Structures are given as structure tokens and as C-alpha cells.
Amino acid sequence: xxxxxxxxxxGDCLEILANFESDSFDLIMTSPPYADRxxxxxxxxxxxxxxxxxxxxAEEFLRILKPSGTFILNIKEKAVDGERHTYxxxxxxAMRQQGWLWTEEFIWHKKNSYPGKWxxxxxxxxxxxxxxxxxKKFNMxxxxxxxxxxxxxxxxxxxxxxxxxxxxxxxxxxxxxKNVSNWLDRKMAYPTNVLHLATETGNRKHSAVFPKTLPEWxxxxxxxxxxxxxxxxxxAGTTCQVAQGLLRNSAGIEILPQYxxxxxxxxxxxxxxxxxxxxxxxxxxxxxxxxx
Numbered sequence: 001x002x003x004x005x006x007x008x009x010x011g012d013c014l015e016i017l018a019n020f021e022s023d024s025f026d027l028i029m030t031s032p033p034y035a036d037r038x039x040x041x042x043x044x045x046x047x048x049x050x051x052x053x054x055x056x057x058a059e060e061f062l063r064i065l066k067p068s069g070t071f072i073l074n075i076k077e078k079a080v081d082g083e084r085h086t087y088x089x090x091x092x093x094a095m096r097q098q099g100w101l102w103t104e105e106f107i108w109h110k111k112n113s114y115p116g117k118w119x120x121x122x123x124x125x126x127x128x129x130x131x132x133x134x135x136k137k138f139n140m141x142x143x144x145x146x147x148x149x150x151x152x153x154x155x156x157x158x159x160x161x162x163x164x165x166x167x168x169x170x171x172x173x174x175x176x177x178k179n180v181s182n183w184l185d186r187k188m189a190y191p192t193n194v195l196h197l198a199t200e201t202g203n204r205k206h207s208a209v210f211p212k213t214l215p216e217w218x219x220x221x222x223x224x225x226x227x228x229x230x231x232x233x234x235x236a237g238t239t240c241q242v243a244q245g246l247l248r249n250s251a252g253i254e255i256l257p258q259y260x261x262x263x264x265x266x267x268x269x270x271x272x273x274x275x276x277x278x279x280x281x282x283x284x285x286x287x288x289x290x291x292x
Contacts, residue, residue: 002226005249006240006267010260013232013253017060025251026139026227028061029215029239031074035087047080050087051094057232058095064230068139070222071100074108074210076127082120088128095132103138104131104193108214112198129195129218144220146188215239219246237263 009016032054035047045053061071077088092102106129116123197213215238219229225247231239234252236259243250244267254260 004226004244004247006244007251008234008237008240008260008263008267009251009253010255010257011253012255014057014060016253017057017064017232020060020064022063023066024064024228025230026066026069027219027222027229028065028069028071028232029074029218029229030072030231030233031210031235032057032233035078035085047078047085047087051090054091055094055098058098058100061232062099062134065134067135068137069134070103070138070140070218071132072106072218072222073130073132074127074214075130076124079121092130099134100132101134101136102130103133105129106131107194109194109196110199111196129214138222139224140222141220141224142190145191145217147191149186149189210238212238212242215242216246219243219248223248234263235259237266241266 033045035045035050065071075088075091077085079085096102108127108129110125110127113123113125195214195217197211197217199211215231219239219242223229227248229239229243229248229250231237231250231252234240234254237252237254240250240252240263252263254263
């Protein structure tokens with residue numbers, strides 16, 4: 001029997017993570033409180049102070065992440081006095097100085113955002129999911145997030161030109177090229193770095209829940225079964241709940257007791273039977289098995 005563990009901790013992640021072992025997590029997936037947002041619940045962090053507030057926590061993330069692991073940071077800058085604040089850009093630069101590699105930026109397009117506008121801008125319909133790593137060699141399982149080729153392939157690949165049947169080098173001198181014929185008879189393709197996902201509508205017990213499909217996509221991409229996932233700003237426990245369903249071990253840390261309780265309610269004991277001989281038992285625990 002393989003045991004899938006889900007550990008929830010109540011408190012400030014900066015204090016709790018100090019007791020965790022180094023190099024112990026395969027993926028950190030989180031959405032911290034945004035600057036001056038959710039002030040009635042989390043108090044809010046001033047945009048001018050956000051980098052100083054976040055960097056000590058980022059230092060702990062860097063320590064506990066495995067060299068082969070990945071850190072995904074879901075974040076979005078706000079507008080202050082009629083212009084976008086630069087605290088997210090400043091945070092990226094500070095993390096690079098701390099030792100992080102800023103490997104990629106994914107865009108979460110909120111495909112069901114309702115209409116709206118302001119005098120000098122339109123409705124925000126996307127957020128950043130920044131990918132950071134400790135090393136250039138990290139685990140990535142790209143085949144797990146492949147998507148159907150789509151209707152375009154039937155039309156585009158139906159009549160191939162002579163150019164399509166060999167590597168066609170870019171005419172603008174970029175050095176890139178493509179061989180369209182390589183996609184013949186393929187049913188699946190690799191996705192782009194833009195994720196078209198609806199916002200969460202089913203959980204009313206937390207003020208800023210992201211959809212389960214968001215952590216699910218990154219958990220599949222950067223981990224395999226029985227790996228360890230951490231959400232240091234766990235909120236309602238969505239990341240841990242998804243990790244549990246995907247047979248990943250996880251740990252979540254939440255500073256507010258009311259949301260910690262919601263997370264406990266969302267993560268239920270489950271059992272899985274795989275290939276008839278392997279049984280997976282998932283349970284909630286407050287154990288300290290990952291403490292130093």
C-alpha cells in the first residue's frame with residue numbers, strides 16, 4: 001500500500017518553513033496575497049513594500065525546493081494612481097539576484113471574465129503564472145498536458161506544398177524553421193504558454209480561490225505520482241485538494257484559522273485502487289514528517 005499524504009499547517013509560512021528540510025519539494029504552486037488586495041481578510045501589503053515582504057519567504061522557498069523542482073507564482077500587479085505598479089517586475093529582478101532562474105512566464109487567460117472598463121483601461125482578464133527554478137535542469141513532463149490538434153490541422157495538412165515537406169527556415173533571419181509534414185497523422189500537440197481557464201465559481205468560502213484546473217495543469221506538467229507539492233499560501237486548500245486527487249503528496253500552510261478550517265473540510269480521506277495490486281490511501285494529517 002502506498003500512502004499519499006496531505007499535511008496542513010496553521011500559521012505564517014515564513015515561520016513554519018524554517019523547520020522544513022532543505023531540497024524536499026518537487027513543486028511549489030501558490031498565489032500569495034496581492035498588493036493591497038483582500039484587506040478585509042489578509043490585511044493587504046502595500047505595493048511599495050511588497051518585495052521586502054515577499055523576499056524572506058522566497059528565500060525559504062529556494063531552500064526547500066529540490067534542484068530538479070519548479071516554483072510557480074500566480075500574481076498580478078495592480079494599478080496605482082492611474083498606472084500599473086512595478087512591484088511584480090521588481091520582484092522578478094530581486095528573485096534573480098537571490099539565485100532564482102526566471103525560466104518562463106505563463107499567462108492565465110480568464111475566459112469567463114465579465115465585461116467592464118475604467119476611464120483609461122479595460123477589464124483585467126489575465127494573470128501571470130511565473131515559473132522559477134533553481135537549476136536549468138528541472139523535471140518537466142510535457143506529454144501530460146498535450147492538447148488535441150484541432151480542426152485547423154485537417155485543413156492545413158490536407159494539401160501540403162513542396163515547402164511544407166521539408167524544413168522551411170524563417171525568411172526573417174531568426175534561425176527558426178518548421179517542417180509542417182511532421183504533424184501528419186498526429187492527434188495531439190504541445191500547448192502554448194497561454195492557459196485559457198475559467199475562474200472559480202463553486203467555492204464561496206474564500207475571497208480569492210483559483211480554479212482547480214490551474215494547479216492541476218502545473219502539477220501534471222512538473223510532477224509525477226508520489227512527488228511532493230507545496231502551497232505556502234494555501235487558502236481554501238485547492239492546490240492540496242488537486243494534488244491529492246492526482247496521487248501527489250502535498251503540504252499547505254494557511255495563516256488564517258477560518259480558511260485553514262475550510263481547507264480541512266475540502267480535503268477528505270479517499271482510497272484509490274490502481275492496477276488491482278496497488279492501493280493508494282490518502283488521508284488528512286497535521287503531522288510534522290517533513291520538519292527538520
